[in-house]
Amino acid sequence: MKKNYRKLFPMLNNQIVYLDNAALTQKPISVINAGSQFYKKYAISTRTSDSKLGIIVQQKVDLVRQKVANLLNGSPNEIIFTSGTTQSLNLFSLMAKQLLNVGDEILLSYYNHSSNIIPWLEIAKELKLQVKFSKNLVADINHKTKIIAYSQVTNNIDQHFDSDSIYQKAKQFNAIVVNDAAQAIAHEKVSFANSDIIAFSTNKLYGPTGLGILAIKQDILQSINPVIFGGGSVEKMIDVNSWCKKQTIEAFEPGTLNLAAIWQFEQALNLIDEITIDEIQKINLELANYLYDRLLTVKGIEIFSQKGDFITLFRIKNYAPQDIASYLGHKDIYVRSGNFCSKALSFAELENDYVRVSLAFYNNKNDINKLVKALKEGGDFLSFI
Ligand SMILES: Cc1ncc(COP(=O)(O)O)c(C=O)c1O
Structure with a gap:
């Protein structure tokens, strides 16, 4: 992306890692x-x-x-x-x-x-x-x-x-x-x-x-x-x-x-x-591929999405998705847990709830690195929440 569009979004300058774009996207100035x-x-x-x-x-x-x-x-x-x-x-x-x-x-x-x-x-x-x-x-x-x-x-x-x-x-x-x-x-x-x-x-x-x-x-x-x-x-x-x-x-x-x-x-x-949907798709694909590869390095993770999807669902063995979202959320890393208001999912899929990371074009690899670092550091997070 030639222009630095990320700096147009004031919320992203607040040191938060925003990865719940499927729920709400941030607003440009x-x-x-x-x-x-x-x-x-x-x-x-x-x-x-x-x-x-x-x-x-x-x-x-x-x-x-x-x-x-x-x-x-x-x-x-x-x-x-x-x-x-x-x-x-x-x-x-x-x-x-x-x-x-x-x-x-x-x-x-x-x-x-x-x-x-x-x-x-x-x-x-x-x-x-x-x-x-x-x-x-x-x-x-x-x-x-x-x-x-x-x-x-x-x-x-x-x-x-x-x-x-x-x-x-x-x-x-x-x-x-x-x-x-x-x-x-x-x-x-x-x-x-x-x-x-x-x-x-x-x-x-x-x-x-x-x-x-x-x-x-x-x-x-x-x-x-x-x-x-x-x-x-x-x-x-x-x-x-x-x-x-x-x-x-x-x-x-x-x-x-x-x-x-x-x-x-x-x-x-x-x-x-100005940006075009084609460019947004290109950025999202690169980020989604990176996210998938980085998440695979987290111990005990199971990913339920395909590589390249802008929405990635995962679970980590022995941890409830809500606990993971809450742990991340209190570190200002915004993701979602649950079934995302898709209540019929439970009839079609084995699992009923997941952690969801959803990307937008203003995300970057640093956001993903911070997410993965937090997940790795939080191996014992259940004990200190
Ligand atoms: C696929 C889909 N449909 C409907 C909705 C509901 O949108 P809203 O809450 O803006 O009415 C959402 C919101 O997450 C959605 O992802």
């Missing part, structure tokens, strides 16, 4: 400053549209919507701002009720995050539909399948899904592919070319917390109605009992948007444009 710029200079609602600043704020929302559409190979009228992946997936599952009928099946990957499992279980219970968990999505899609919900990139054991094959098979049976792209968005191309629905949180793409995207392909959007209602989405009331929605994407965005976060997210997108 441009993103941090954009938040205060919004509140200092542009803190006007889009509803205050008949004003100089109101017009600027609306233009910013339109611009960021366009940039997200470009990122996903979609168009702006397919992009809905939400509060995060969880809200996006819940919203779409509620909308999908309008498209589901008795006898339809919902196909879920065992490796899904709970946000892409529980909403579907609830819908299935309500509509009396079958939910099928799968380890091989392409093989398990059939004429009953109406929804296939998975993550292009998982947040636990990397599954290397073939998104194109999943999509092609889905289209043979007219099924809808819901891509939880919470992880993929920061690591590879995410596109409408092989997804009908895309959900992600800006928080995992170097952007702010509290903002997410729900992207819905136009043909599906045209056959569903909003499921939450309020100001900004209503065209008019026809009489005291009925109303009609706006014909624009705002019909799906009642209430005031997280404008400061939208302001900030533009800067995160600019950074990604």
